[in-house]
Amino acid sequence: RLCRRYCPCPCCCNRRHCSRICSLQPLPVCGLCPCNSPLESGLVSIPFAFRGGQVARRAVGSTLDTLRSKSWMGSLMRILVRVASLLLSVGLRVLALLTLCCTLLFLPLLLTDSYRQSSHPLLTGAAFAFLSQLSSIGKGLQKVGVQNLPELCLRRAVLVQYIACPTWRNGLFLDLAGAVFGLAALTIVPISVAQPIFCNGLVLLALYSHFHLKEQLGQREWLSISLCFAGTLLLAVTLVPRDWNQTSIEWIQVKLGLVLLLAAPLLATLEIWARRAKRGNADRSVIELLAGMQAGLCIGVGNASLATGLQSTSKSWIDHLGSGKGVWMHLACAGAFVVIGVVTNAMHPIFANRGYQLGRVVLISTYMSLVSMATGVFMGVVVLDEAWPTRPRMSLLRHIAFGLIFSGVLTLNWQNIRLFTAAAASRSSQVPRDRSLRSRLDLRSTFDEIRGFPALVTNA
Structure with a gap:
């Protein structure tokens, strides 16, 4: 299926490249049949090997037509011109793409001196x-x-x-x-x-x-x-x-342990709210939000614990810690953090799949990405004391980078989020009406009971 211009000739090579040629209507000869001219047998595999699209196929086809002409000098010049134009068009696109990538990569380095x-x-x-x-x-x-x-x-x-x-x-x-x-x-x-x-x-x-x-x-x-x-x-x-002069490994491990202890009751609280929402037939937007928060929290905390455990075994961490009995305790804590990180990461598909049963995949994935990103940044900067750029321009670019990624995730799902907010606004506008109607009905039933109370006593 590499060539859309099929040849009706029974010995044409196109019959070997497409199994649907027999069901097609006969078309004009595409110029790629090797039985027309011995000169074309060496060029027939070019359009199949070069997947350049319709431009390449048309260029080769017109080149073969030119070869049939009697003026060999003119045809040779036309071949060279067409091949040069084709290579130039493809090369310019590749060059433009490489230039754009290099500009996006090296311009911030030059503007902020971050290469130092x-x-x-x-x-x-x-x-x-x-x-x-x-x-x-x-x-x-x-x-x-x-x-x-x-x-x-x-x-x-x-x-x-x-x-x-x-x-x-x-x-x-x-x-x-x-x-x-x-x-x-x-x-x-x-x-x-x-x-x-x-x-x-x-x-x-x-x-x-x-x-x-x-x-x-x-x-x-x-x-x-x-x-x-x-x-x-x-x-x-x-x-x-990382600046090791301002880093305390023991304090980092203590803070990470406290956060892991606080993450367990937070997940339990979210699970209780999710179960109540399911039992009370709450709106599915609430279930989507809770499921995305649970899965995102598991990803953020789990990756932070896993990264701390893996980085704690590196040579720079052990050299900063020194020698002695503290090294073995440090390695034991690193192993525990790795195990906790693996278990916590393995829990996020459970919460996500439970939310997928009642909610929308796009919104749950969006909440999960945003919560995991926010949790990862909080864990890295506040808990793990990771290095932040000291120069003002680099610090500004770091904030801009977080904002761009956050905006990109939101922009991708903006249509669904807008529909969700519109539906939530319409439901919130109907809630006061329903409440007022219910209150009126309750008052009316109360008045009816009060009016009928003397007759009820008399009959008794």
């Missing part, structure tokens, strides 16, 4: 955090692949079917690769920077859906992608290393 404070490991960690969103694409591919497969179990025949499916296999590979990139990012990048980057995985998802699934995106979607991508770049260029 930033380090290569932190930039590498930011890139790992962005690539960790490959797991979202992997989950989508796995969902597509299991549609024609039986339910997964430990039987050999079923496992062979899953492994033999290329879509499911590629999805599993991307999912595992994203998880590895995420763990690598948590060991390098501060959680206040890594968590916002984790939340804008819609950039890779949108690009994948546009280029691979051929889905059309509107202006609002592209605006959201641009905002999130710009915020990610600003976060990457404003990374600064």
Whole structure:
């Protein structure tokens, strides 16, 4: 299905590239049939190997038509001109894209002098955090692949079917690769920077859906992608290393332990409210908000605990702590934080899926992203004492980066949020009327009972 101009000739190579040629109506010869001219046999694979679109196919087709002419010198010049124009058009697009990316990356560095404070490991960690969103694409591919497969179990025949499916296999590979990139990012990048980057995985998802699934995106979607991508770049260029002179590892562990102890009753309170809302047949917007808050809180707190445990085992943390018995206690606390982070992260799909049963996926995902981002920033800056840019311009860019990512997530779901607020406003305007009507009915029934009380006593 690489060429839309099919040749009716029975020996044409197009018949091998499209199985639907037999059901199509005969069309004019496309000029790519090798039986017309011996000179075309070497050029027939160009449009199939070069996936440049209609422009490339038209250029090659017109080139082959030119070769049939008698003036070989003129045809050769026309071939060179067409090939040069094609390469120039494609090269200019690639050059423009590279120029835009380099400008967005290096302009904040030059304006803020952040290249003097930033380090290569932190930039590498930011890139790992962005690539960790490959797991979202992997989950989508796995969902597509299991549609024609039986339910997964430990039987050999079923496992062979899953492994033999290329879509499911590629999805599993991307999912595992994203998880590895995420763990690598948590060991390098501060959680206040890594968590916002984790939340804008819609950039890779949108690009994948546009280029691979051929889905059309509107202006609002592209605006959201641009905002999130710009915020990610600003976060990457404003990374600064930790100042160990103002860091107390023991105090960080104490604060993190207190936050973990407070997170448990907070999750329990949200669970009680969610159950009451479900039993009382409350509006589904309340259930969506509570489910998104529960899942987002689990992600933010879990990633903070996991990042602290992984970073605590690094050489810089152990060197700052010194030698002695405190090192073993420090490593024991790091292991406990890793276990708590894994368990807390594993709880967020439970709360999210319970909300998906009664609520809308888009709103729950939006609440989850916003709450997890806010929780991650709070945990990193306040609890873990992560480094904040000291220079005013870099600090301003860090705030702008958070605002861009926050705005990008909101812009992507703005249509649903606007419909939700309009519905909530209409319901709130009807509530006073219903209450006044109920109060009038209650007063009327009370008056009727008072009027009928003497007759009731007389009859008694």
